[in-house]
Amino acid sequence: MRRALALVALLASASAPALAAPQPGAAYGDGMVLQRGEPILISGSAAPGSTVEGMLGTDTARAMAGSDGSFTLSFPARDATLDGISLTLRDSTGETVLHDILIGDVYLCSGQSNMELTVNRALNTWNELRLSPDDGIRLLKIPNTTAPVPQTKFSEPVAWHAADADSVAEFSAACYYMGKQLRADHRDVPLGLIHSNWGGSAARAWxxxxxxxxxxGDEALAQLRLYQRDPLAAAQAFVPQWYDWWRANDKGREPWADSSMLDWKPIPKFSFWNEWTGTGLDTNPQANVWLxxxxxxxxxxxxxxxxxAIGAIDDLDLTWVNGHPVGYTFGWGVERTYRVPAEYLHEGENEILIAANNMWDTGGFFAGPDRLSFTPAGGSAIxxxxxxxxxxxxxxxxxPRAPWDANAGLGVMHNYMIAPLGPMRLKGVAWYQGEADVGQPDYDAKLRELFAGWRRQFGPQTRMLVVQLADFGARHSEPTASGWAQLRQDQLDGVAADSNAALVTAIDIGEPNDIHPANKNDLGKRLAYAAEGKAMPMPRSASFSGDNILVTFTGVEGDLQALGGPYPLGVEVCGNTQESCRWAVPTLDGQRMVIGVNDGQPVSRVRYAWSDAPIVNLxxxxxxPVPGFELPVTK
Structure with missing residues (x-):
C-alpha cells in the first residue's frame, strides 16, 4: 500500500508543471541596451515568494518576488560600454541568462504616423540602408495593440536587433536618424532605440x-476597468452619452428604438460605402450611416x-440587437464580436442595427460578408x-468616443505598448504627435500629464523631445486662423513649462499636400541636437519700444537670418480679434526681431508662421528654424 501511494505521488509530481526559472520583463532580452549613469532596474516574474538573485556583469542584486510573482532588481549605475555583458536571473527553480547586453543611452520614440513612418519611406533610402549596419545601435519595435488596463506583456514577443538593412528598413525614420546622429557624435556610447507608435493616435491614448x-477623472478609469471585466456592461454604461448626443442633433429622434422612422435602401454592394456610386457617400464618405x-x-x-460578429467597421460603430445596445468600438481594422444576452433575443425575426461613423477616408464594411455571423449558444454560426x-x-x-476606443481611448496604447517596458531607465523620449489633436483644447496640459506619467515609469531624468508639427494644408496670402498653428503653440507652451524638455520644429520640412513628409533625415538630426542638450530656438518675449516691437529669443546660435530674402516671412501683428491681424515687415538685429508699428491699429499680439502650411525663412x-509662435506684446 505504501509503495502504491509513493507511485501515485511520483506520477502526480511528474504530471504537474515544473516551476519556471525567473523570467525578465517583456522588453528585456538578448542584445538590449541599458541606460548608463542611472541605477539599472530589471523587472520580471518568478515563483511567488521566491528570492531572486541577479548578476549583471560582476554586479549582484537580490529581491523577493511578490504574491503575483513580480520582482524588480536594482543594480548600480554603470558607464557606457560597447563590450557585451550578461545578465543572470536565478532562484531555487533554475536560472535564465541574457547575453550581449550593452550599456549606453536608451530612447523611446513614440507618437502617431509621422513618428511611425519608416526608413524605407523616407529620403535617400537605398544609401541609408546600405550604410546602416552598426552593432552599437540596437532596435526594439513594439507591436500595435490596445488594452483598457495596464499589461505586463506585449501582445506578442519582442526582440532587440542590431541595426542593419533589414532591421532599419521598417523602423521609425525620425528615431533611427536621431540615433544615427547621436552615434556619429558619440562613437563610444551605444544607442538603444524603442519604436512604439500608432498612426492616427490621440495624445490621451498614451x-x-x-x-x-x-x-x-476617476469615473473614466472605472469605465475602463469595467470594460476589461465586462464589455457589454461597459457599453451600456457609456451609451447614454451617445443617446444624448444623437437626440440633441436629430431633433430628439431615437432611430434605435424604432428603425422604421429611417429611409432604408438596399446597399449597392457589400464594400466600403465610398464605392456606392450615386449614393452621395461616394463623394462625401464622412458621414453617420445606419445599417x-x-x-x-x-x-x-x-x-x-x-x-x-459584425466584422470590422470603419471607423466607429454602436450596435443594437432588437433595440438593445450590445457593443461600441472604434478602430477601422478591429473586428467586432459582441455578447448578446438571451433576454435580448426572441423566436422569429430579430433586428441587428448598426450606427456607423466614418471620419476620414474609407467608411463602412472593412471586410467581406463571410466575417459577419450570429452564433447561438451551443449552435453553429448563422x-x-x-x-x-x-x-x-x-x-x-x-x-462621443468611449474611454476604451482604439485610437483615442484613455491610456489604451500606454497600457499595451508602454506599460510592459517596465521600470527601465531612459535617457529620453522623442514624441511626434498632435495631428489627431488639432482643434481640441489643452494640448499643453496633455503634454504635462504625458511627461509626468512617463517619468513616473522611466525615471525623473527622462528628457522629453517634442516635434512641433510640420507644415501641411492650404497656404494663404492673408493672415488666417489656424488649428495647426494653435496646436504648435500648445506644443511650445507645454515644452516651455518643463525644465527638461525641448521643442524641435518641423515647420519648414513638411509637404503641404502630404501629411507624412519624407524628410525625416533632417528631423532626426535636429532631435539628436536637442537630445544632447543643445539649445533650440524659442521665442521669449515681445515688448513695445517706442514705435517698435522688440521680439527676443532664447536658444539661438549666432545671429538670426532670413534665408532667401531681406526679411522674415509670415510675421503678423494682431489686436484682440482674428480680423485685426495683418502682415508686418520686420528687420533683424542680431538675435532680436524688430517690428515697426505705426499704422494706428491696436496691437496686443505678435505671430510668426501662424498658418497650417506657412512659408518660413527665419x-x-x-x-x-525658429518655431511658429504667438506672443503677447507687453508695454
Missing part, C-alpha cells in the same frame, strides 16, 4: 492611469446567450449575408 485620472439586417431564430436558438440595408443619417459630426546660424 497616458498612464494616473494621468487619465488627473485629466478625465440594418434581420435574422430568423428558432425558439431554441433564442433561448441562450449568443455572439454577434451567416448574416451581404443583403444589408442602409440609411444615411441626417446628423453630421463624430459621436533661421539661426546653424540653419535651425
Amino acid at each position: 497616458f498612464t492611469p494616473e494621468s487619465v485620472a488627473n485629466m478625465y 440594418r439586417q434581420t435574422i430568423d431564430l428558432t425558439a431554441q436558438q433564442a433561448a441562450g446567450e449568443g455572439a454577434l 451567416p448574416l449575408g451581404a443583403d444589408w440595408e442602409y440609411s444615411i443619417g441626417t446628423v453630421a459630426g463624430v459621436p 533661421y539661426d546660424a546653424r540653419e535651425i
Whole structure:
C-alpha cells in the first residue's frame, strides 16, 4: 500500500508543471541596451515568494518576488560600454541568462504616423540602408495593440536587433536618424532605440492611469476597468452619452428604438460605402450611416446567450440587437464580436442595427460578408449575408468616443505598448504627435500629464523631445486662423513649462499636400541636437519700444537670418480679434526681431508662421528654424 501511494505521488509530481526559472520583463532580452549613469532596474516574474538573485556583469542584486510573482532588481549605475555583458536571473527553480547586453543611452520614440513612418519611406533610402549596419545601435519595435488596463506583456514577443538593412528598413525614420546622429557624435556610447507608435493616435491614448485620472477623472478609469471585466456592461454604461448626443442633433429622434422612422435602401454592394456610386457617400464618405439586417431564430436558438460578429467597421460603430445596445468600438481594422444576452433575443425575426461613423477616408464594411455571423449558444454560426440595408443619417459630426476606443481611448496604447517596458531607465523620449489633436483644447496640459506619467515609469531624468508639427494644408496670402498653428503653440507652451524638455520644429520640412513628409533625415538630426542638450530656438518675449516691437529669443546660435530674402516671412501683428491681424515687415538685429508699428491699429499680439502650411525663412546660424509662435506684446 505504501509503495502504491509513493507511485501515485511520483506520477502526480511528474504530471504537474515544473516551476519556471525567473523570467525578465517583456522588453528585456538578448542584445538590449541599458541606460548608463542611472541605477539599472530589471523587472520580471518568478515563483511567488521566491528570492531572486541577479548578476549583471560582476554586479549582484537580490529581491523577493511578490504574491503575483513580480520582482524588480536594482543594480548600480554603470558607464557606457560597447563590450557585451550578461545578465543572470536565478532562484531555487533554475536560472535564465541574457547575453550581449550593452550599456549606453536608451530612447523611446513614440507618437502617431509621422513618428511611425519608416526608413524605407523616407529620403535617400537605398544609401541609408546600405550604410546602416552598426552593432552599437540596437532596435526594439513594439507591436500595435490596445488594452483598457495596464499589461505586463506585449501582445506578442519582442526582440532587440542590431541595426542593419533589414532591421532599419521598417523602423521609425525620425528615431533611427536621431540615433544615427547621436552615434556619429558619440562613437563610444551605444544607442538603444524603442519604436512604439500608432498612426492616427490621440495624445490621451498614451497616458498612464494616473494621468487619465488627473485629466478625465476617476469615473473614466472605472469605465475602463469595467470594460476589461465586462464589455457589454461597459457599453451600456457609456451609451447614454451617445443617446444624448444623437437626440440633441436629430431633433430628439431615437432611430434605435424604432428603425422604421429611417429611409432604408438596399446597399449597392457589400464594400466600403465610398464605392456606392450615386449614393452621395461616394463623394462625401464622412458621414453617420445606419445599417440594418434581420435574422430568423428558432425558439431554441433564442433561448441562450449568443455572439454577434459584425466584422470590422470603419471607423466607429454602436450596435443594437432588437433595440438593445450590445457593443461600441472604434478602430477601422478591429473586428467586432459582441455578447448578446438571451433576454435580448426572441423566436422569429430579430433586428441587428448598426450606427456607423466614418471620419476620414474609407467608411463602412472593412471586410467581406463571410466575417459577419450570429452564433447561438451551443449552435453553429448563422451567416448574416451581404443583403444589408442602409440609411444615411441626417446628423453630421463624430459621436462621443468611449474611454476604451482604439485610437483615442484613455491610456489604451500606454497600457499595451508602454506599460510592459517596465521600470527601465531612459535617457529620453522623442514624441511626434498632435495631428489627431488639432482643434481640441489643452494640448499643453496633455503634454504635462504625458511627461509626468512617463517619468513616473522611466525615471525623473527622462528628457522629453517634442516635434512641433510640420507644415501641411492650404497656404494663404492673408493672415488666417489656424488649428495647426494653435496646436504648435500648445506644443511650445507645454515644452516651455518643463525644465527638461525641448521643442524641435518641423515647420519648414513638411509637404503641404502630404501629411507624412519624407524628410525625416533632417528631423532626426535636429532631435539628436536637442537630445544632447543643445539649445533650440524659442521665442521669449515681445515688448513695445517706442514705435517698435522688440521680439527676443532664447536658444539661438549666432545671429538670426532670413534665408532667401531681406526679411522674415509670415510675421503678423494682431489686436484682440482674428480680423485685426495683418502682415508686418520686420528687420533683424542680431538675435532680436524688430517690428515697426505705426499704422494706428491696436496691437496686443505678435505671430510668426501662424498658418497650417506657412512659408518660413527665419533661421539661426546653424540653419535651425525658429518655431511658429504667438506672443503677447507687453508695454
